[in-house]
Amino acid sequence: MHSLHADSPVHELTLSSSLVPNFLPARVPLVLLLTSTLPFCCADIMQFHAALLAGFAVGSSALMTGPTAMRASRIQHSRIATIEMAKKSVGDLTEKDLKGKRVLVRCDLNVPLDGKTITDDTRIRASIPTVEYLCSKGAKVLLSSHLGRPKSGPEDKFSLVPVAPRLSELLGKEVIMAPDCIGEGVKACVDKMKDGDVLLLENTRFYKEEEKNVPEFAEKLAANADMFVNDAFGTAHRAHGSTEGVTKYLSPSVAGFLLQKELDYLDGAVSEPKRPFAAIVGGSKVSSKIGVIESLMAKVDKIVIGGGMVFTFLKARGLETGSSLVEDDQLELASKLEKMAKEKGITFILPTDVVVADKFAADAATQIVSVESIPEGWMGLDNGPASTAEIQKELADCKTIIWNGPMGVFEFEAFSKGTFAIADTLAELTGKGCTTIIGGGDSVAAVEKAGLAEKMSHISTGGGASLELLEGKVLPGVAALQEA
Incomplete structure (x- = not known):
């Protein structure tokens, strides 16, 4: 196992929420550079606080004078801490706020269907706590969602009609299916609702204006409601009419x-x-995880690289990689990322042995080899046992672990051991008090296939949304919500 360690620690600074005045503009990130050579002292923090109270947006050295400016000018390896303003949650709304009110709830009910049969109701079940809370407080609940990717208006195979009966079963009450998501038919249904009733609106993507976030569509969607709750993290990275547009017409709009x-x-x-905080980043391509790796390097103590992207890093080191997947146009970047880890004092972990195959197939011939002796014409498809053991050793003392992307082609049994071993390790560490976060995508599928989802601290429901949040990007569906 190849690991890089730092000679000096990176100083962390956590600012109390009392230091952040609540009159600052919403969704404007406040950026404070933290030096790895000299920690900020109390006087620095007080000066920073004074600047905030003066109404300045931090990000300019003009805010710093004296010793603070000297420290800022001497930063060698800086980390950026972004102070996010908290969002108001549905739990902040009382019965007085909700009773008799029409609440539009954007859920993620985009479930897989086999004809009219739901094959996985995970997303439906995930929406239940919010709906139950609203019903218990006497709200009239209007559920909004998309399903699939209809191309030209309403298509029967993308209708949400099959979802209503399952919602009814889980809620223990009848859920009425609306004929549309906007228009007079919906208004007629809403007018008949009693406190605590639930109405499921039809697929918002039956209208092309939904994904284009056309204001007129969002206004019509909001017309039958008094307030808005966004509970669809999986679409929060999209500025659509039902996630971002409606917030312009409904207040409060909360999480x-x-x-x-x-x-x-x-x-x-x-x-x-x-x-210690560790990140495990897997997947096939470096190019698809650049933002995640760079963002996490500003926060982690250890980073494990796995999956197909390993071979781009290995080739960047000058090693032969056989017929393994390599992004030749990312070799320079891979070298820079490894160098960045060394400079930041991050333990950087690449496999030292891999399982290689003579073809990409479940029945391929396999062998375990050192990364320094991958045979010509063979491709690496999983971590080897020595690498897995070293990763487990490095994770043993960690208190927070985030995992995004598998270690190998776990869909094929011959190349699943590395991924499932990591899943087992994280489940075990969770039981010992470690916070384990499965950050979306194929790593979620792997954990679920291993039957260990319930043993992790958190399984993210978002694919693209998870990646963008980890990259530090602003999610439009979140940014539009009311500040706490």
Whole structure:
């Protein structure tokens, strides 16, 4: 196992929320550079606070004078701490706020269907806590979602009609299916609703204006409601009519319990982690994870690289990689990322042995080889046992671990051991108090296939949304919500 260690630690600074005045503009990130050579002292923090109270946006050295400016000028390896303003949650709304009110809830009910049969109701079940809470407070609940990718208006195979009966079963009450998501038919249904009733609107993507975030469509969608709850983290990275547009017409617009949990883990736990903090980043291509790796390097103590992207890093070191997947146009970047890790004092872990195959197939011939002796014509498809053991050793003392992307082609049994071993390790560490976050995508599928989803601290429901949040990007569906 190849590991790089630092000679000097990186100093962390956590600012109390009392230091952040609540009159600052919403969604403007405040950026404070933290030096790895000299820690900020109390006087620095007080000066920083004074600048905030003066109404300045931090990000200019003009805010710093004296010793603070000297420290800023001497930064060698800086980390950027972004102070996110908290969002108001549905749990902040009382019965007085909700009773008799029409609440539009954006859920993620985009479930897989076999004809009219739901094959996986995970997303439906995930929406239940928010809906139950609203019903218990006497709200009239209007559920909004998309399903699939209809191309030209309403298509029967993309209708949400099959979802209504399952919602009814889980809620223990009848869920009425609306004929549309906007228009007079919906208004007629809403007018008949009693406190605590639930109405499921039809697929928002039956209208092309949904994905284009056309204001007129968003206004019509909001017309039958008094307030808005976004509980669809999986679409929060999209500025669509039902996620971002409606917030311009409904107030308050708040986060649902599921969305809030995602933010608490993917943003909160990652921004202020218990340490040591490790990231496991897998997947086939470096190019698809550049943003995630760079962003996590500003926060982690250890980073494990796995999956197909390993071979781009190995080739960047000058090693032969056989017929393994390599992005030749990313070799320079791979070298820079490894160098960056060394400079930041991050333990950087690449496999030292791999399982190689003579073809990409479940029945391929396999062998375990050192990364320094991959045979010509053979491709690496999983971590070897020595690499897995070393990764497990490095993770043993960690208090926070985030995992995004598998270690190998786990869909084929011959190349699944590395991925499932990591899943087993994380499940075991969770039981010992480690916070384990499965950050979306194929790593979620792997954990679920291993039957270990319930043993992790958090399984993210978002694919692209998880990646973008980990990259530090602003999610339009979250940014549009009311500040706490």
